Amino acid sequence: MTADDALGSIDLPGTPRLVGAPWGDTSRRGRPYAKDPSVIRFGGRYLLYCSLPSGSDDVAEGWSVAVAESDDLVSWRTVAVLPPFGDYDATGAAAPGAVVLDGRVHLFFQTYGRGREDAICHAVSDDGIAFTPNPENPVFAPSGDWTCGRAIDADLVATDEHLVLAWVTRDPEMRIQMLGTARAPLDSAFGRADWEQLSVDGPALAPELPWEQECIEAPALRWDGTTFTMFYAGAYNNCPQQIGWATSTDARTWTRGADEPLIPAGPVGAWNHSESGHPGFLADGPDAGVLFFQANADDGHTWRIGATRVSFDGATPRVEFHGEAAR
Template structure:
């Protein structure tokens, strides 16, 4: 499979999130600025559909609607809950003020923004208040939100987590930060100064986080962390080098 969005005059699309909804596969992804002088002209989110996960058709995009999206927004994380697509995405271009937003769609294309957006940014003296690269997963009767943030100096990118009840509406008052320090931060040589872009899945009762280690072009590589108990000390580290069935128990 190969897909690239051409709506900006060049082949460019990244950060995909795919869900199955209403019998089709829906892909949400980041698309860059037009660079033609229009305003606003920040990053946005493209939308494509497929019947077979191989051939994709662009069907639209989420354009900026709110002031907090004016500088751009991107890096969607998608999940289907109660017959609707819930999209968790980040604002862009605001430095430590970038935060996670939430929107809901019943047709895959038109999204209603959460009226309390941005819904989440971290607190505590271990981070600089930034939250990007959201990914969500249902676990233990709650929705777990994983995000990347930075240390107070804005140099080290690392992971945090928050949860919300499944019947909460996922607004700004629904989230409880579940860590008092990073749950996963760069420690291995190939991770450099950055762990970001979490992608979560569950297997045999364990949560697995696939993540990007090191900043872009450093080079950036893919790693995997396994959580046995959801608490800040519980992550093990390792570069993915074997098939998932052979990961350590």
């Protein structure tokens, strides 16, 4: 099967309307492969932060955070791959979450390959490409008897006073993937002592619905000044992973918006047949945005990132699908 064969159709009934064609970097494995999107508008263009795999299917370690850029959200090109910053991410880094604060890009990412010791790190950039790491890295890992102590899949949104961080962990047996939140003052350095863990006695969200199986991960946050909307991925990769959503007024207590996925895996023949997963949200006005997500049609042999426009009725998202009304 070629990479083109694996893509599948992007406009079958029941698939979301996309902004351009799905994109994947081919530099590492010779086929489209990019995961975990986080997109910002910065310096007159869009910057996409994503995870690139090791150079071989047989090597687990060596994942990296990459930067791609676009002028139109349609055509993307990789412009940088971040090097390891220290011993803590020498085995790999992945799942970036980017946010712009006071004209600088703050990037949060997870270490990769350390098991229970994987944690969230932080780096800052003036141009969105070259980053200076926080000297306290890693800056966040959760505590509590409900968690194994691991933290991955960072995403962030700023309120008037705080930077809110959503993160993912597992239970002490390392089986169930769950989601938590924390916050730090906006005027802080986002070091270890600056974070207040909001999910103290248990997760903000844990898998409950049949389609979520044993995993909730990959949060993507929106704040409208009153309410948080969180997009999240349910189920592990290709099980299939699908995208749901939840809301909160305090970032502590979350309520699911629906029992069924907002963006499910696609029908047979679709580019997202194996999964629609790991969302990333880019605001585009007070009541609209672009939702990025990873998908594939070949059980993970390839991975591409697509984008669909989303509108909001208050905190409730709506996505347009081919052949049917918006959901």
